[in-house]
Amino acid sequence: MADQAAVIVGVDASEGSLRAVRWAAHEAARRGADLRLFHACVVDPGDEAEPLPEHVTRRTRHAAKIARTAAPGVEVDVHVELGLAVDLLLAASGTAPLIVLGSHGLGGLRGALTGSVTLRVAAAAHCPVVVFRGQAGPQGPVVVGVDSSPASEEALRFAVDAAVARGVPLVVAHAGRQQVPSIEPDQQAEDRRELGELVAGLAHEHPDLDVTARVVEDREPARVLMAVAPDAQLIVVGSRGRGPVAGAVLGSTGNDLLARSACPVAVVH
Template sequence: MAEQARAAVIVGVDASEGSLRAVRWAAHEAARRDADLRLLHACVVDPGEEAEFLPEHVSRRTRHAAKIARAAAPGLEVAVDVRLGLAVDLLLAESATAPLIVLGSHGLGGLRGALIGSVALRVAAGAQCPVVVFRGHAGPTGPVVAGVDSSPASEEALRFAVDAAVARDVPLIVAHAAHQRVPSIEPAFADQQAEDRRELEELVSGWTRKHPALEITTRVVKDREPSRVLMAVAPDAQLIVVGSRGRGPVAGALLGSTGNHLLAHATCPVAVVH
């Protein structure tokens, strides 16, 4: 019986500096998961051009990215996959079987001044697997932050965040943004916050029992904007994790305002979990 191929974390590669930073992060993540790493480069050539005759600059940039990955995680199995096609289409197809896709927040050819690249935004919105968009930096000691509400997507995001915190041996902060449903009635809002805290504690209680050594802190913050809460509760966070309530090919259509805002403004990597 043929041996089953090991799962590989996929990282999108181009010549941008953001892409190379994402490669380093993805190499460390693949090593933590005991997985291989596959560098995927999308190449569009003229219809009459044969795929095997790829431009030298493509080979040069993929070799450089592979060298960076191997230096970041010695012993890691790194494969280079140069494919013909559009990056978004190729990455979304890979998301059906990949355990994780990692992207830089910007690639080549994006709009000058844009806060988040279109490839990262569209893949984060449409992928079937978790997607990490590498932004800013990822310090070695900061906590993992998970944003939750009452949706099923939050449960999957929390599962991903717990695994990430355990693998890194760092604390986990689980945060919820509460806003006043009935304006100008503070006693009612106080009761609502208390109920939100109870629900949050109940949500994490099972994970506390499963991972007694993991330090989990819950926070309910009065704010209408969840992304602002998630960026504020731990400025030194090394990863922020949020859920996505749907999938779709249109940039941002189903990712939601929280995910869009984090992908544009967070100062650390952001994981979007479907």
């Protein structure tokens, strides 16, 4: 068994959750952690008189096989609980180092771009949440969006660790402020100076890490993060708090990324 708490990945009937399982297995291996496959069930898994439905058993066994094939050295266990997926995952987030979810399923709304459970967990979890979307290219960089908020600082730490662990470049992106033309050049210069100092500090702390800074003048930060490195394997953003309404907490940037990103997105509180 690994020394640290297990990475948790949600398992349901969606194909997206199985792709998330593969990603989570590789991530657990990078961290030297165990992997816990989580499934919320409406039948009490502890009630011997009510055995687990066959489709639940079949689904979780298949997911476990995928995880063990993807990362043979990782200890994998299946955890089935009675209750609502959101409540159970949020409770588990208090001790988990990371939760990984597919972008659909887990009780998501039919036709929605991102499942409702995924949005609510990403918004309110106590640990980082990775929403597996699109493709995670093995050679692409890690991209992180930064501003002046404490949430941005946490996101940056997560992104640095992710890039170092993968041995790939880190792109630090900032959506510059668009103001009236008479003062915009000064603000652009200030944005670039602050970002340059940040990247210089990272380069000093991590001399083997290839760090690139990008300031892009755009009113839509999500568009900036998706555009600065189209081959990114992970985009990292900070979340400013926790609350019951996903959109109010993640904001437009987080919501847009979870709906449109071509690669996995990490939301860091």
